[in-house]
Amino acid sequence: MDHDHISNLPRIILHDILSRLSEKDAARTSVLSKAWAETWSTFPILSFCDTKIVGTFPQPMKDFFRKRRLFIDYVKRTLLRFRDQVLAVKEFKLGVNSFDLHYMSKDVDLWLKLAGESGVEVLQVCLPDRADQDGEGQELCYVLPIGVLESKSLKKIELMGGIRVDPAFMNCSIKFFSLRELSLWSVLLGDEQAIEYLISRCPLLEYVTLKCCSVLNPGGAGGLLESRTCQIKSIRMRGLPKLKGVDVQGIQEVYVDAPSLENLCFCPGDFNAPCKLEFERCTNLKGLHLWSFKSTIITEKWFIELFFKFPLLESLKLDNCTMSERICISSDKLKVLMLSGCSNLKEVIIDAPNLSSGQFCGDGIGAEKPIISFLRSSSQLEVKVMMFLDHLDLCNLRGFLQNFKPLNALASLSLFIHQPFVDEFNPVVLQDSSSLPIIKLLDLRSVPKNETFFWPVVNSLLSSCCPETITLSLHSFFCSRAFIEFFYETLMGRKENDCFCSSGSAKCWWHGLKGVKVTNTRNADDNVDFKTMLDALPTWAIHDNIIFRLEL
Structure with a gap:
């Protein structure tokens, strides 16, 4: 009879096996044996999503309220068990789509507190987007407790949806030395300086992601939240010696002073407003992605200055940017190049002997088919083209393809x-x-x-x-x-x-x-x-x- 050697492996190895499976497959292992059931019950990656218990609509309100209570009790009971049994919680992931934020804010407070007491390292919270609000805008956002970031074990935090970071964070003098990654998506800030101050309190940050966040505007008028919020104007990131990656969308002016920075992605958001990006001191930059960067016309001179200032640049992606008709890109270090939505381009000359991946995306071809030439290129170079065409463009397709040299x-x-x-x-x-x-x-x-x-x-x-x-x-x-x-x-x-x-x-x-x-x-x-x-x-x-x- 064959013996089950895998079930006898140390629990830390079994947990590592579960972490490599999908959440559904990992849960299924609990029926394999008693050892696997115990492994699943102590698995330190906790993921809760209300739709798995509540289900889909329409359904009777009586059933909905009952399922909502079941979900809340299940999350609380699980976290209490981990705390009482002194079990570690490495990751706590919470996704809520069906509940009123005002109804469950105290429950979320408790869950975050219990996760922090169990040594949580990764915190991921996704709540419903903001909607209409009361006169002060208080009830429809979950206010993030300042104690969340005070957890000494927390290394990564990702917040998404109807969450508000209040100015109270600016009154905190504690430095969050454990935090390495900070990601905020569609989060509301009570003060424009709150996020900048928060970042400055995390000296060991390595990755920062800020997407579509907004700030509460005290001078706003009207009863809708949108009329009381505005786009963040600017942000500065400095004093972060470990910073490796920055991804910012929806902020008009971004200043980054981080010599260790390797990857930078920037999209200003409001296409009509002027934008500014300063990152000259990031001399170790390896990857740059500019998306809808409209306020600057990217010329041949721009490319020359770019590769001179950032000699280690290996990946360059320009998406929906304003460019001149003819450009020349010359770099011995460049390995990845993407040009997307640059419809006014007529000629691109690329001199990059180590380029291995080229991507070109566009809407239509037109009678003036762009010429894309590679003067020096790697034998491993593969060019991928994606086009959105109408039936007239098909007549120009052959000529467009033949213009690749x-x-x-x-x-x-x-x-x-x-x-x-x-x-x-x-x-x-x-x-x-x-x-x-x-x-x-x-x-x-x-x-x-x-x-x-x-x-x-x-x-x-x-x-x-x-x-x-x-x-x-x-x-x-x-x-x-x-x-x-x-x-x-x-x-x-x-x-x-x-x-x-x-x-x-x-x-x-x-x-x-x-x-x-x-x-x-x-x-x-x-x-x-x-x-x-x-x-x-x-x-x-x-x-x-x-x-x-x-x-x-």
């Missing part, structure tokens, strides 16, 4: 093709296929549903490139089964009589395919009949794809 750098192309608003769609006329770009992957994320456009779309795509692999979404909202079947029949040559090459001497390249292997993300067996495979697959599987592997 060299062509073999282009590895994958992901397309979202909009449904045409007109009844007629003039397809691309097939040209000589000898110069078509060969790419590793053509990923069709979204295609038209009207069967009238199936052939023009397929012909345009296959007349623009020769992909080694083609994927189609199985989600019926993005791709119909009729389109998948049509695409398959086209590749297998059954639609040859309808093809434009039938009247000419030059044949479409896909009619000469050596073979087509069809699989899907749920089953890699390419010996299954195509129709049988489709019948067995769900139609609303958002992450699943049909995969066509072509033998060219």
Whole structure:
């Protein structure tokens, strides 16, 4: 008889095993044996979500109130058990969606207190977003107790939703030496200086995330909370010798003075307001992500100064930024480059011998197709392109792809093709296929549903490139089964009589395919009949794809 050696492992190792499983699978281990049941009951990662007990609506109010009490009692009972048995709580995660914040604020106070008494290291609290408020704005936000951060064991805190940090934190003289990570999402600050002061009291902070936070505006008018709040104007981060990562969204002016900083992400939020970012002293910066950085036009000179000031920069991502028409990017250190939503670009010249990943995203191509050239590049370089296209853009797709120099750098192309608003769609006329770009992957994320456009779309795509692999979404909202079947029949040559090459001497390249292997993300067996495979697959599987592997 086989012995269960795993159950006899030290509890600390069993806990480590559970931490690597999903929450659902970790809970299931409790039925395996008595040892696993004890392991689960002492597992130091506690995660509570009210919807798992309350369920979904609509439901009778009587049942809702009963389930709400069950949830509150369950959380309290669990935390009391850990405290009374002197069991450690490494992580405490709380997600509340169905409860009134005013109703349960005292319960949350108690839960945080009990978690702190059990040596909690990671605290994650997600509460419902703020809504209408009373005259003072007091009842609809959970006020964070100052004692939460005083826990000497706390290393990471993440707050999200209807939570308020009051000015009382500014009266605290205690330094929170244990805190390494601070993350605030959609949190309300009672004073604009509260968060800056709080950060200054955490000298060993390594990561700071501030997203969509706001400040209570005493001069606001009206009865809605939105009219009494405003965007945070500015924030300064200094005196943080350990700071490695900063992610700020929704603050107009950001000043960072941290020589140890490695990664910085900035999005000002209000696109019409002027914004400012100062980080010149962060000379060890390795990753920079600017998102909707509109107040500065990014020019060729900007890139030269950037790489001069930050010689260690390896990753640069520019998302929806204002740029000049022609830019040159030159760096021996750069490994990752992303340009997204920079629609006015006409030419990009990249001289980066160690670049291994390039990403380009855009809305439409237009008649003036941008030229993207790589003067020096790594043999490992893979360029990924994602485009949102209408039917007219398909006519320019081939020229757009051919403007990548060299062509073999282009590895994958992901397309979202909009449904045409007109009844007629003039397809691309097939040209000589000898110069078509060969790419590793053509990923069709979204295609038209009207069967009238199936052939023009397929012909345009296959007349623009020769992909080694083609994927189609199985989600019926993005791709119909009729389109998948049509695409398959086209590749297998059954639609040859309808093809434009039938009247000419030059044949479409896909009619000469050596073979087509069809699989899907749920089953890699390419010996299954195509129709049988489709019948067995769900139609609303958002992450699943049909995969066509072509033998060219």
